[in-house]
Amino acid sequence: MEGNARFVAGNPLCRPTIAQVRELASGQSPFATVLACADSRVPVETLFDHDPGDIFVVRLAGNFVSDAALASIEYATAVLKSPLVMVLGHTSCGAVQAAVEYARTGIKLPGHMHMLVDAILPAAKACEHQPGDWWGNAVVENARLNARTLRESKPVMTQALENGHQIVGAVYDLSTGKVSLL
Ligand SMILES: [Zn+2]
Numbered sequence: 779m780e781g782n783a784r785f786v787a788g789n790p791l792c793r794p795t796i797a798q799v800r801e802l803a804s805g806q807s808p809f810a811t812v813l814a815c816a817d818s819r820v821p822v823e824t825l826f827d828h829d830p831g832d833i834f835v836v837r838l839a840g841n842f843v844s845d846a847a848l849a850s851i852e853y854a855t856a857v858l859k860s861p862l863v864m865v866l867g868h869t870s871c872g873a874v875q876a877a878v879e880y881a882r883t884g885i886k887l888p889g890h891m892h893m894l895v896d897a898i899l900p901a902a903k904a905c906e907h908q909p910g911d912w913w914g915n916a917v918v919e920n921a922r923l924n925a926r927t928l929r930e931s932k933p934v935m936t937q938a939l940e941n942g943h944q945i946v947g948a949v950y951d952l953s954t955g956k957v958s959l960l
Contacts, residue, residue, distance in 0.1 A: 782827070810834070811835075811863045812833055820952075840894045842924050855943060865925040868949060869917060874920055901919040925960070946960070
């Protein structure tokens with residue numbers, strides 16, 4: 779969060795160098811794991827002002843806990859001992875919008891894209907009758923629900939929590955660059 783504050787203030791400290799890259803070739807010890815959207819406007823290391831080696835990043839459209847995402851997060855948590863997982867949603871997420879549109883219209887996306895909608899639909903439906911902006915609320919709900927899915931995932935993640943690891947949800951605002959914890 780301190781790194782994000784530096785990024786928002788326009789005072790980033792991190793400038794990855796080839797010397798760092800060489801140093802990291804022998805191993806990694808990321809202090810955090812972030813499950814973020816594949817959206818090109820969510821560059822995780824940049825928006826947290828961190829260098830290569832600091833953050834284990836898993837990205838897929840809609841930042842949900844697919845089996846493959848979970849396997850990667852378990853690896854970071856159990857093998858690399860990364861002590862913090864953040865599920866990072868973002869404002870104006872197209873994948874979340876697709877799920878809201880499907881809940882509204884029932885029109886399916888072609889090819890494999892409907893997998894995204896299926897995964898995000900619970901968050902979209904949970905917000906259907908909430909006051910305010912359905913899309914915006916669903917972005918928050920999707921990050922919250924997927925953080926909960928990770929917290930309840932047995933046995934690796936539940937064991938990690940017992941050992942002091944943390945799992946949090948957050949949302950990145952595309953227009954301000956700010957990350958807000960949920
Ligand atoms: Zn997105």
